[in-house]
Amino acid sequence: MDQVVPLLVAIPLAGGFLMPVIGRLTKSHRAIAILPILMACGLVVIAISLLARPDQTIVYWVGGWKFPVGISMVVDGLTRLVLLVIASVSLLTLLFSLEYMTRYTSPGLYYGLFLLMVAGMNGVVISGDIFNIFVFLEIASIASYALVAYGTESDELEASFKYLVLSAIASVFILVGIAFVYNVTGHLNWAKIAQVIQAGGGLTMPLYVAAAFFFMGFGLKAAMVPFHAWLPDAHPSAPAPVSAMLSGVLIKACGVYVLCRLAFSVLGSHQTFGTVLLVLGALSMVLGALMAIGQGDLKRLLAYSSISQVGYVVVAVGAGLVGLGLAKGSEPLTAASQFAVFGGLFHLVNHAVFKSLLFLCSGSIEHATGTRRMDQLGGLAQRMPVTGWCLRVGALAISGVPPFGGFWSKLVIIVALAQLAALAHWAFYIPAALAVVTAAVTLVYYAKVWRSVSGEPSGVTDGAREVPVAMCLASVVLAVLCLATALVILPSVRNRLIDPAVRVFAPAEAASESATVQAAPADGRISTPAAAQVAAKRGMTP
Amino acid sequence: MQGMSLIVKNITRLVAGFIAVFAVYDIVYGHVEPGGGFSGGVMLAASVVLVVLAFGGEFAGRVLSVEVARWTASLAVLAFLVVGLGGYMVGQFFQNFLWRGEVGELASAGTLAITSLAVGIEVGAGLFAVFVALAVFRRGSQASAGSGGMLQP
Amino acid sequence: MTLAMVPFMLTFLLLVVGLYAVVAKRNLIKVIVGLLVMDYAANLFLVLFGYRSQGHGEAPVAPILIGGPEKVADMVARSVDPLPQALVLTSIVIGLSVTALVVALAIRLYEKHGTFDTELMRNLKG
Numbered sequence: 001m002d003q004v005v006p007l008l009v010a011i012p013l014a015g016g017f018l019m020p021v022i023g024r025l026t027k028s029h030r031a032i033a034i035l036p037i038l039m040a041c042g043l044v045v046i047a048i049s050l051l052a053r054p055d056q057t058i059v060y061w062v063g064g065w066k067f068p069v070g071i072s073m074v075v076d077g078l079t080r081l082v083l084l085v086i087a088s089v090s091l092l093t094l095l096f097s098l099e100y101m102t103r104y105t106s107p108g109l110y111y112g113l114f115l116l117m118v119a120g121m122n123g124v125v126i127s128g129d130i131f132n133i134f135v136f137l138e139i140a141s142i143a144s145y146a147l148v149a150y151g152t153e154s155d156e157l158e159a160s161f162k163y164l165v166l167s168a169i170a171s172v173f174i175l176v177g178i179a180f181v182y183n184v185t186g187h188l189n190w191a192k193i194a195q196v197i198q199a200g201g202g203l204t205m206p207l208y209v210a211a212a213f214f215f216m217g218f219g220l221k222a223a224m225v226p227f228h229a230w231l232p233d234a235h236p237s238a239p240a241p242v243s244a245m246l247s248g249v250l251i252k253a254c255g256v257y258v259l260c261r262l263a264f265s266v267l268g269s270h271q272t273f274g275t276v277l278l279v280l281g282a283l284s285m286v287l288g289a290l291m292a293i294g295q296g297d298l299k300r301l302l303a304y305s306s307i308s309q310v311g312y313v314v315v316a317v318g319a320g321l322v323g324l325g326l327a328k329g330s331e332p333l334t335a336a337s338q339f340a341v342f343g344g345l346f347h348l349v350n351h352a353v354f355k356s357l358l359f360l361c362s363g364s365i366e367h368a369t370g371t372r373r374m375d376q377l378g379g380l381a382q383r384m385p386v387t388g389w390c391l392r393v394g395a396l397a398i399s400g401v402p403p404f405g406g407f408w409s410k411l412v413i414i415v416a417l418a419q420l421a422a423l424a425h426w427a428f429y430i431p432a433a434l435a436v437v438t439a440a441v442t443l444v445y446y447a448k449v450w451r452s453v454s455g456e457p458s459g460v461t462d463g464a465r466e467v468p469v470a471m472c473l474a475s476v477v478l479a480v481l482c483l484a485t486a487l488v489i490l491p492s493v494r495n496r497l498i499d500p501a502v503r504v505f506a507p508a509e510a511a512s513e514s515a516t517v518q519a520a521p522a523d524g525r526i527s528t529p530a531a532a533q534v535a536a537k538r539g540m541t542p
Numbered sequence: 543m544q545g546m547s548l549i550v551k552n553i554t555r556l557v558a559g560f561i562a563v564f565a566v567y568d569i570v571y572g573h574v575e576p577g578g579g580f581s582g583g584v585m586l587a588a589s590v591v592l593v594v595l596a597f598g599g600e601f602a603g604r605v606l607s608v609e610v611a612r613w614t615a616s617l618a619v620l621a622f623l624v625v626g627l628g629g630y631m632v633g634q635f636f637q638n639f640l641w642r643g644e645v646g647e648l649a650s651a652g653t654l655a656i657t658s659l660a661v662g663i664e665v666g667a668g669l670f671a672v673f674v675a676l677a678v679f680r681r682g683s684q685a686s687a688g689s690g691g692m693l694q695p
Numbered sequence: 696m697t698l699a700m701v702p703f704m705l706t707f708l709l710l711v712v713g714l715y716a717v718v719a720k721r722n723l724i725k726v727i728v729g730l731l732v733m734d735y736a737a738n739l740f741l742v743l744f745g746y747r748s749q750g751h752g753e754a755p756v757a758p759i760l761i762g763g764p765e766k767v768a769d770m771v772a773r774s775v776d777p778l779p780q781a782l783v784l785t786s787i788v789i790g791l792s793v794t795a796l797v798v799a800l801a802i803r804l805y806e807k808h809g810t811f812d813t814e815l816m817r818n819l820k821g
Contacts, residue, residue, distance in 0.1 A: 003630065006636075010623065010626065010627060013623060014620070014623050017616060017619050017620050017623060018616075018620065020612070020616055021613070021616045021617075021620075024612070024613075062636050063629065063636040064629075131782055131785075135785060135789070138789045138792075138793075142789075142792055142793060142796060145793075145796055145800075146796060149800060149803075152803060154804075154807045154808070157800055157803050157804050157807065158804070160800055161723075161797070161800050161801070161804065164793070164796065164797050164800065165717060165726060165730060165797070168730050168733075168734070168793055168797075169714070169717060169730070169733065171789075171793075172710070172713075172733045172734055172736075172737045175737040175738075175740075175741070175786060176710070176737050176740055178741075178782075179737070179740045179741045179744050179779075180744075182741075182744060182778075182779065182782075183744040188778075575759070576759055578784075580784065580787075580788055672795050672799075675799065676795075676798060676799055676802060
């Protein structure tokens with residue numbers, strides 16, 4: 001069972017290396033696309049099978065080399081959640097690109113780069129070693145730079161260049177942060193670093209500097225304000241399935257996930273990092289929504305909306321972090337913080353689903369009409385009923401209209417913030433109020449999107465016909481998922497899916513206990529008092 | 543693309559072979575001495591690039607081929623992955639399943655020697671393909687007339 | 696500030712110089728060079744952090760094994776930390792890939808616009 005973990009990286013890597021070869025052998029777009037779709041199905045199967053035992057932390061040592069020499073791959077609750085999201089969204093996007101990419105040349109290269117990006121994201125998520133995360137992050141980023149420039153039109157090249165330069169600066173900052181962390185702790189393994197930091201009595205000055213570099217670097221990968229400048233150019237210019245992957249999965253797997261791991265499991269010291277995340281998240285939330293109102297280009301509006309929604313996730317996670325820092329064993333405050341983290345992760349899943357649906361619909365629209373400007377899209381819903389309805393479902397879901405999933409996740413976030421405000425500190429009311437305001441603003445600009453596809457037919461939409469079956473299928477499945485994610489509120493689904501991830505974030509001692517005691521088996525001596533407690537509970541001798 | 547002056551051509555004639563041999567030495571001894579697959583591969587690509595720069599596109603197009611380079615690169619990197627998957631036979635992914643001799647000998651370190659070889663071939667072929675794509679494939683100003691097979695993208 | 700801190704300060708200065716080149720220059724090629732300088736400054740940081748100044752009272756050597764397996768313990772006691780050097784090897788390869796990609800983009804941009812100047816290419820409002 002455990003042997004299947006590296007396949008999550010090995011299968012898409014093999015696909016990434018095979019696809020250029022296959023692309024040179026045949027020229028048929030559809031024949032080339034069969035293998036990637038099969039691989040994506042395989043990844044979904046593996047991700048679902050990992051859910052079978054939701055509470056177990058799997059630690060896999062690559063090459064049989066154990067601690068302290070080896071590189072580990074760790075699968076715990078949070079990893080399973082993000083893996084499932086990546087696998088599902090990439091499968092549906094590949095299904096969509098079966099038809100959509102017929103307008104571009106060299107499909108072998110496209111699928112190769114796509115699978116490399118998926119391999120990189122899977123690697124970031126399952127890696128248990130800080131430098132390994134950097135390597136896979138770079139694999140995913142380089143593949144995405146090339147994918148953004150895929151059409152080689154002037155706009156796409158400029159957008160890709162800007163994205164590349166900013167993202168490369170972020171990678172350099174991350175590398176400098178890794179250098180500092182290695183210098184202070186002497187290890188690269190997540191769990192061992194957490195142990196060393198706790199044994200050393202918390203954060204010292206070099207670690208704060210390293211944390212600052214990490215936040216700048218990963219904040220840029222997650223497109224948080226003030227590091228968001230690349231996203232509104234890169235996402236509209238990319239081909240639609242690539243935009244769906246970038247906006248739906250890449251900024252979360254590479255940005256938000258790693259920030260959560262760093263802030264919760266590795267570095268500790270919750271309050272400082274939590275406050276930083278809270279402030280940056282609130283800024284992203286508000287500024288993204290405000291800048292989205294004035295956009296006339298559909299994909300640019302969706303890009304700014306991504307910044308805003310990722311801000312929601314970061315606000316919730318940051319608030320949970322601050323709450324846990326202030327909790328110190330107080331039960332209601334810990335429960336409220338866990339509720340906030342639950343809201344953030346739930347919104348992460350939701351946003352992946354509906355943002356990719358919206359980008360795929362915009363791709364269908366572009367495929368049929370050739371334009372992205374919303375003022376030219378009138379009457380589209382009558383010509384293209386399936387796409388029109390999927391677009392409306394996506395707009396409803398992201399604006400937070402019941403009974404779609406988006407309503408529940410935003411509700412959980414706002415309620416959790418209000419609870420924290422009542423229990424901990426009145427200042428939490430500010431992000432809660434901002435979240436409510438942003439939800440209203442989101443409704444406003446998505447109403448604009450809705451209105452633009454209904455109404456009088458314009459000249460551009462006269463020739464529009466419904467898009468081919470594969471693209472419709474992908475859109476419809478995602479639309480159904482928008483509704484289905486509302487079911488996560490039910491306890492039975494929640495216990496399998498999101499609660500194990502939340503429990504990773506529960507008191508920091510517990511998180512580093514389970515990971516460290518499992519990840520350092522050769523090290524028989526247990527150094528921290530908290531880990532000794534857990535060892536005593538499990539009946540091992542300290 | 544034109545070649546360079548007579549002096550450069552003569553020196554390249556003498557030197558390119560030595561660079562290639564040194565690169566192969568670096569790759570093959572990668573698990574024993576510093577260097578290894580990547581640096582050896584870069585030197586291998588550099589020797590080929592030197593020949594292309596010194597003698598011009600036409601000559602190089604008759605002797606070297608981009609298609610071969612691309613196929614070699616893809617197959618070498620697939621071989622790397624197959625070696626990694628072969629580790630499943632003895633336990634973990636990427637485990638060393640071949641004979642490990644003494645530390646410091648040439649015939650040692652099991653799969654490390656093979657992966658070093660695969661990486662060296664892949665980097666050499668890949669960098670050569672990158673160079674051709676960047677420097678030789680031109681539209682517009684540099685005319686592509688009469689330069690043979692090198693300029694097919 | 697001790698003498699040992701000087702290399703770190705200089706490397707940080709190199710990082711800042713690279714950042715300045717990326718941010719303030721108009722020519723695409725200068726931006727690319729700035730990116731390269733930043734990348735290598737970070738690699739230099741990693742290698743500098745691996746320096747160990749102890750061991751047998753002599754100056755530390757590079758972690759290269761000369762001779763057979765009987766020399767391993769000797770080398771381990773005297774050499775600098777080899778792990779950052781392995782990390783830097785990987786990082787150099789990553790830097791090479793990014794450089795190849797960004798240079799390819801710059802060449803395509805040059806073919807489309809006829810110039811390397813970003814002011815004249817300003818098409819996207821970001």
